Amino acid sequence: MKAAYSIFILVVSLAVFGIIDVCNAQKLSNNFYKRTCPRVDQIVKEIIQNRIRRNPDLGAKLIRMQFHDCFVRGCDASVLLDTVNNTRAEKEAIPNQSLSGFDVIDEIKTAIERACPRVVSCADIIALAARDAVSAHFKKSLWDVQLGRRDGRVSLATEISGNLPGPFANISSLIQLFNRKGLDVNDLVVLSGAHTIGVSRCGAFSRRLYNFTGKGDADSSLDRTYAETLRKQCPNPASPTITVEMDPGSSLSFENHYYDILLQNKGLFVSDAALLTDRNSNRAVIRLQRSPSSFSLHLQNP
Structure with a gap:
């Protein structure tokens, strides 16, 4: 399959x-x-x-x-x-x-x-x-x-519902969704690397900053300094017009920098951070972070 x-x-x-x-x-x-x-x-x-x-x-x-x-x-x-x-x-x-x-x-x-x-x-x-x-x-x-x-x-x-991964998806739901498409954990991690370019509206991640568990708290898995930077960019409540880079400082360059920030706990979405919570996906993140040529190889050899 x-x-x-x-x-x-x-x-x-x-x-x-x-x-x-x-x-x-x-x-x-x-x-x-x-x-x-x-x-x-x-x-x-x-x-x-x-x-x-x-x-x-x-x-x-x-x-x-x-x-x-x-x-x-x-x-x-x-x-x-x-x-x-x-x-x-x-x-x-x-x-x-x-x-x-x-x-x-x-x-x-x-x-x-x-x-x-x-x-x-x-x-x-x-x-x-x-x-x-x-x-x-x-x-x-x-x-x-x-x-x-x-x-x-x-x-x-x-x-659409149930066919597209959402920004708040955990690793179990991500793996299940990709498996239904005939894709494995490595495919999931490589595809997530597309977040190395582009921006996101604050609403897609603001819950991580202000009310992650419903108690007015922040997501403890998110780097504190980065979280504070995001709060300055995205005041609460989230504005539908404000956007931030998904890959800070590298949002126009398609390369493996996404995996650098991910391992620094600066992945913007819950679905990004989720890649570090599974042994196999974590290993794939590290492999792609350590070897830019590995990420390029996925592109050159579909």
Whole structure:
């Protein structure tokens, strides 16, 4: 099953999206559009490069979009679909209401349709756009994207609950969720590494600062100095407009710094800190922290 379900982002790990695509019985290849739309890569890159100048954190937004898409029905772009009649689509579910970057995907889709009408799937566009946006600050592609995904026609908000890991998830629920997708603890830790880029609204973690057990206390597993810094950035009650870096000082650089801060007890979410509470996930964190090349290897070899 595992070999049938892997790439994203979250996370983003690339292995995760490929596994999901295979589970959808889709045969992916590096030259899927070689004859039907040979400029697809170039079109996506040009638009992303233009957009990234105005929106430097676009990579985090698009890789999150890809993860939220892939972890529900597989990588089928169902997260892009709108609500029809009284059937609420995935994007209407609370975890997806903070997704952004839909306008970028729309712009790319429009440009590709002009070049090759009705050929390239939106699911492939999301995969390419996420890769190029994350890679933009490196001036090179960090991983290959195989193409050939097909778009789905079903999008249900009711399927989000229980399919996406939440910021307050403990290690048991995280492992169970990933196991249901055919993924193991190593996949969980690698995917969590996508938190090395991007920002979060205060509400996703403020309970750790002000009322962790319901008694007005802070989460004792969170570094005290870091907790105080976060309280200064996120006053109580949490403002929906204030954001902080998920990886302090490194929120635009896609590398293994996330594991450094995790081992310093500075993981922003409960789900981050949870990775240190299991023997196997803790070992994976240490391995990836000690070897930047190990994290890069996961990207280069989906």
